[in-house]
Amino acid sequence: MANGVATEGGHPAEQMDRVVIRFAGDSGDGMQLTGDRFTESSALLGNDLSTFPDYPAEIRAPAGTLAGVSAFQVHISDHDILTPGDAPNVLVAMNPAALRANIGMLPKGAIVLVNVDAFDERSLKKAGYDTDPLADESLSAYKVYEVPMTSITQEVCKDAGVKPRDAERSKNFFALGLVSWLFTRPVDPTLEWIGKRFADRPQVAEANTRAFRAGFDFGETAELFESHYEVRPATFEVGEYTQITGNKALAWGLIAAAQLAGLPLFLGSYPITPASDILHELSRRKEFGVRTFQAEDEIAGVGSALGAAFGGALGVTTTSGPGLDLKSETIGLAINLELPLVIVDIQRGGPSTGLPTKTEQADLLHAMYGRHGEAPLPIVAAKTPAHCFEAAIEATRLAIEYRTPVILLSDGYLANGAEPWRLPDVDALERIDPKFATAPNHVNDDGSTAFWPYVRDEETLARPWAPPGIPGLEHRIGGLEKADGSGNVAYDPMNHERMVRLRAAKIDGIARRIAPLEVDDETGDAEVLVLGWGSTFGAIVAGVRRVRARGLRVAHAQLVHLNPFPPNLGEVLHRYRTVLVPEMNLGQLSRLVRAEFLIDAQSLTKVQGVPFRAAEVESAILTLLGGPR
Amino acid sequence: MTITAVPATTRKDWTSDQEVRWCPGCGDYSILAAVQMLLPDLGVRRESTVFLSGIGCAARFPYYMSTYGMHSIHGRAPAIATGLATTRPDLDVWLVTGDGDALSIGGNHLIHALRRNVRLNILMFNNQIYGLTKGQYSPTSEIAKVTKSTPFGSLDNPFNPVSLALGAGATFVARTHDMDRAHMQETFRRAHEHRGAAFVEVYQNCNVFNDGAFEKITGRDVRADMLIPLVHGQPIRFGAEEEKGVVQRSDGRLEVVDVADVGEEALLVHDEARADPGLAFALSHLSRGPIEPTPIGVFRAVDRPEYGDQMDQQVASAQERRGQGDLKALLRSGSTWTVD
Numbered sequence: 001m002a003n004g005v006a007t008e009g010g011h012p013a014e015q016m017d018r019v020v021i022r023f024a025g026d027s028g029d030g031m032q033l034t035g036d037r038f039t040e041s042s043a044l045l046g047n048d049l050s051t052f053p054d055y056p057a058e059i060r061a062p063a064g065t066l067a068g069v070s071a072f073q074v075h076i077s078d079h080d081i082l083t084p085g086d087a088p089n090v091l092v093a094m095n096p097a098a099l100r101a102n103i104g105m106l107p108k109g110a111i112v113l114v115n116v117d118a119f120d121e122r123s124l125k126k127a128g129y130d131t132d133p134l135a136d137e138s139l140s141a142y143k144v145y146e147v148p149m150t151s152i153t154q155e156v157c158k159d160a161g162v163k164p165r166d167a168e169r170s171k172n173f174f175a176l177g178l179v180s181w182l183f184t185r186p187v188d189p190t191l192e193w194i195g196k197r198f199a200d201r202p203q204v205a206e207a208n209t210r211a212f213r214a215g216f217d218f219g220e221t222a223e224l225f226e227s228h229y230e231v232r233p234a235t236f237e238v239g240e241y242t243q244i245t246g247n248k249a250l251a252w253g254l255i256a257a258a259q260l261a262g263l264p265l266f267l268g269s270y271p272i273t274p275a276s277d278i279l280h281e282l283s284r285r286k287e288f289g290v291r292t293f294q295a296e297d298e299i300a301g302v303g304s305a306l307g308a309a310f311g312g313a314l315g316v317t318t319t320s321g322p323g324l325d326l327k328s329e330t331i332g333l334a335i336n337l338e339l340p341l342v343i344v345d346i347q348r349g350g351p352s353t354g355l356p357t358k359t360e361q362a363d364l365l366h367a368m369y370g371r372h373g374e375a376p377l378p379i380v381a382a383k384t385p386a387h388c389f390e391a392a393i394e395a396t397r398l399a400i401e402y403r404t405p406v407i408l409l410s411d412g413y414l415a416n417g418a419e420p421w422r423l424p425d426v427d428a429l430e431r432i433d434p435k436f437a438t439a440p441n442h443v444n445d446d447g448s449t450a451f452w453p454y455v456r457d458e459e460t461l462a463r464p465w466a467p468p469g470i471p472g473l474e475h476r477i478g479g480l481e482k483a484d485g486s487g488n489v490a491y492d493p494m495n496h497e498r499m500v501r502l503r504a505a506k507i508d509g510i511a512r513r514i515a516p517l518e519v520d521d522e523t524g525d526a527e528v529l530v531l532g533w534g535s536t537f538g539a540i541v542a543g544v545r546r547v548r549a550r551g552l553r554v555a556h557a558q559l560v561h562l563n564p565f566p567p568n569l570g571e572v573l574h575r576y577r578t579v580l581v582p583e584m585n586l587g588q589l590s591r592l593v594r595a596e597f598l599i600d601a602q603s604l605t606k607v608q609g610v611p612f613r614a615a616e617v618e619s620a621i622l623t624l625l626g627g628p629r
Numbered sequence: 630m631t632i633t634a635v636p637a638t639t640r641k642d643w644t645s646d647q648e649v650r651w652c653p654g655c656g657d658y659s660i661l662a663a664v665q666m667l668l669p670d671l672g673v674r675r676e677s678t679v680f681l682s683g684i685g686c687a688a689r690f691p692y693y694m695s696t697y698g699m700h701s702i703h704g705r706a707p708a709i710a711t712g713l714a715t716t717r718p719d720l721d722v723w724l725v726t727g728d729g730d731a732l733s734i735g736g737n738h739l740i741h742a743l744r745r746n747v748r749l750n751i752l753m754f755n756n757q758i759y760g761l762t763k764g765q766y767s768p769t770s771e772i773a774k775v776t777k778s779t780p781f782g783s784l785d786n787p788f789n790p791v792s793l794a795l796g797a798g799a800t801f802v803a804r805t806h807d808m809d810r811a812h813m814q815e816t817f818r819r820a821h822e823h824r825g826a827a828f829v830e831v832y833q834n835c836n837v838f839n840d841g842a843f844e845k846i847t848g849r850d851v852r853a854d855m856l857i858p859l860v861h862g863q864p865i866r867f868g869a870e871e872e873k874g875v876v877q878r879s880d881g882r883l884e885v886v887d888v889a890d891v892g893e894e895a896l897l898v899h900d901e902a903r904a905d906p907g908l909a910f911a912l913s914h915l916s917r918g919p920i921e922p923t924p925i926g927v928f929r930a931v932d933r934p935e936y937g938d939q940m941d942q943q944v945a946s947a948q949e950r951r952g953q954g955d956l957k958a959l960l961r962s963g964s965t966w967t968v969d
Contacts, residue, residue, distance in 0.1 A: 423961070
């Protein structure tokens with residue numbers, strides 16, 4: 001992966017095509033921030049990248065313990081990449097617990113930068129080390145660099161105006177400086193950011209600046225490192241880029257969708273990890289006419305969004321895990337009322353409170369079937385952090401055009417993960433027409449006109465959306481079964497059967513509107529198809545590339561629409577001898593495609609709170625192809 | 630903008646074509662009539678009026694109004710109404726609920742709508758029983774109530790809805806009853822005029838499962854002695870000859886007395902606009918239930934900024950400061966780079 005290139009002055013900089021760096025420390029050590037800044041400067045340098053913040057549910061677990069370790073993994077490369085990397089090439093360990101929790105992930109020969117100041121007897125004991133791993137042979141497989149990060153930071157911050165205890169807190173910037181040197185990152189973006197971020201606390205800004213510079217200089221002058229490294233910019237399509245996380249892309253997608261539909265955006269939400277950042281982001285954007293409402297509970301979050309939809313707004317609610325359970329009854333009401341509503345579910349490990357900060361894809365069957373009665377709704381799943389923007393617009397479009405609640409599935413990995421995003425041309429995005437009802441649509445027997453809320457559009461089977469305010473369109477809707485057409489309360493058995501079938505046919509009919517599933521099958525004669533959905537996209541593409549690099553053939557398709565499926569899915573599945581379905585659950589999509597298309601889908605499952613590795617997908621494909629060759 | 634006069638309407642204009650399906654003799658009929666007959670006097674438009682409800686007998690109300698309406702799910706109407714009222718300040722939103730819907734399954738939503746002061750007219754029909762599920766005790770049923778689900782008597786201490794609303798920080802709290810159309814209409818009118826969350830408890834007779842629950846105080850022959858009308862700025866007194874009144878003792882306790890014993894000047898003067906809700910709370914506890922002299926009328930009516938108005942102001946001030954949101958600029962609000 002590396003080859004030596006001499007730079008001016010004789011200090012060698014080795015070229016690397018990609019590198020995976022994992023910053024790990026205590027929850028209070030600022031590792032997420034450190035990783036985020038490193039990512040930002042890499043993005044500005046033009047690398048392709050993918051990130052994986054991996055942090056505990058506790059805000060401050062007991063300091064120095066394994067439970068309190070917070071990590072941020074970033075994969076940077078000079079070519080197109082899609083995952084945060086299977087194994088870190090570099091680990092930054094701010095204390096013994098961070099070392100112990102992460103060392104197992106590293107391949108032999110990996111670089112380990114440890115903050116040696118933190119390796120005292122007490123901290124070693126807290127981390128569960130009987131002996132100092134820096135003093136025995138246990139790390140002999142790695143290139144270990146012992147750096148006194150805390151003491152140098154304290155030394156350089158001595159007269160910066162902060163107390164010694166606060167100076168110690170700048171040590172993450174020392175680590176950032178050191179890693180920035182090691183990988184030849186530009187210094188200025190980080191220094192500018194420090195200046196801006198801590199503008200109201202100039203002493204903290206000064207301490208962080210000094211720590212960052214000290215870390216950078218340490219790399220340059222300590223003669224500890226034989227070389228430093230360079231990861232050249234990747235080749236991107238021409239365009240303007242930014243670095244984006246899934247939750248931010250999703251929030252912006254909702255703003256864009258509301259603009260495309262010409263509707264005010266109302267978000268009713270209750271804080272829950274890892275969905276809260278969408279609420280935070282939207283609550284900052286009031287200049288877009290966005291109204292955010294932090295409700296008293298999950299039920300009120302979705303209820304208020306439905307009320308706003310009744311009034312003609314784009315009603316959205318965001319949640320995760322147990323929050324989706326609580327919203328089920330209101331989603332059922334929205335199905336019956338046939339009003340547009342977007343329910344965003346950032347999936348996390350379950351059941352119950354489960355793993356609040358860890359990722360999973362185990363809500364698919366809940367989204368599909370988690371309501372009493374026959375209650376179908378469309379399901380859209382985002383596949384990468386940046387794709388959350390597009391997925392939010394698609395979910396909104398279906399909700400509005402078909403007057404239905406739509407569940408948009410993302411997950412913890414997409415929510416917090418970041419990647420470069422080529423900014424779309426927003427003028428070119430297709431408008432969404434809410435087609436509000438404007439006039440009576442029914443003629444009574446006596447020739448007078450009336451408004452019937454359940455007269456359907458012939459093509460979409462959608463009913464008219466008639467928010468209050470228009471004379472002559474007054475109508476009542478509710479959760480009781482209603483007569484086809486007039487919408488009046490009706491208990492007639494045949495009417496109920498008709499309405500159940502109409503609601504199902506409306507959702508099934510969406511298949512006519514969505515694009516056929518695209519299959520990546522280079523040669524067209526692969527025998528194995530990997531069928532994924534949602535955030536497994538990156539790992540599957542990376543795994544498929546590895547298999548192809550061995551000269552083998554394999555096809556891949558990633559579902560964005562989970563209900564209804566794309567119109568050609570059955571035909572696609574039947575083209576392949578074997579279909580492999582990797583999922584971060586116990587086989588939910590595989591169950592759906594088996595039931596729907598009677599195919600023997602092979603399930604590859606993982607429920608460890610972390611995404612698939614490319615190697616895991618690769619190995620499963622190789623097994624299906626007859627074993628590794 | 631053209632301001633057109635609100636067309637004159639009659640009760641018929643506010644009545645839908647749906648057959649009313651409450652049990653014959655239900656108190657809900659008189660409340661429905663009071664509302665349908667009041668609306669033509671309020672100067673409001675049918676198309677700008679919305680009736681929302683949850684689940685229960687009372688919750689069928691919207692079907693009988695020829696306005697916009699939604700019959701939603703059990704207990705959640707205050708949440709749904711909050712989303713509607715905060716995004717559509719032009720609408721007049723009425724929320725019709727019952728003691729089970731509002732105080733049991735939906736208790737959380739009710740108190741939060743009240744504390745936020747969302748612009749809603751909340752009419753809570755209190756019949757102290759579950760009617761639609763055929764006769765179980767409710768959160769306002771008296772202790773030891775024998776019902777189908779409590780054959781040995783209920784154990785729960787009941788809620789006092791007026792106290793609860795006051796405790797939640799409601800800015801308008803009133804009580805009326807289904808036997809007095811004029812009093813209902815005056816109370817509903819006041820609720821409608823209030824800008825914010827208005828909570829009205831309506832004593833309502835369920836003649837099938839809890840007949841006569843309020844008879845001891847609302848019956849025509851006992852009413853004068855058992856209902857204590859609260860009139861802003863007036864001494865609190867009642868009785869056929871106004872011979873009884875309410876005084877506040879030195880320890881803060883309220884007590885019913887004979888006016889002749891204490892003199893008129895000793896009577897408590899009702900002040901619905903008092904900033905602190907303490908006296909209104911004491912009045913709500915003057916009786917232990919509809920078996921003793923019980924205050925009716927407006928307990929509290931104070932001004933506090935309305936929730937949706939404040940939300941609008943935040944949007945307006947953000948737009949003033951930063952201009953209308955620009956999507957292209959938003960996408961470029963972080964660091965960006967260009968690949969040529």
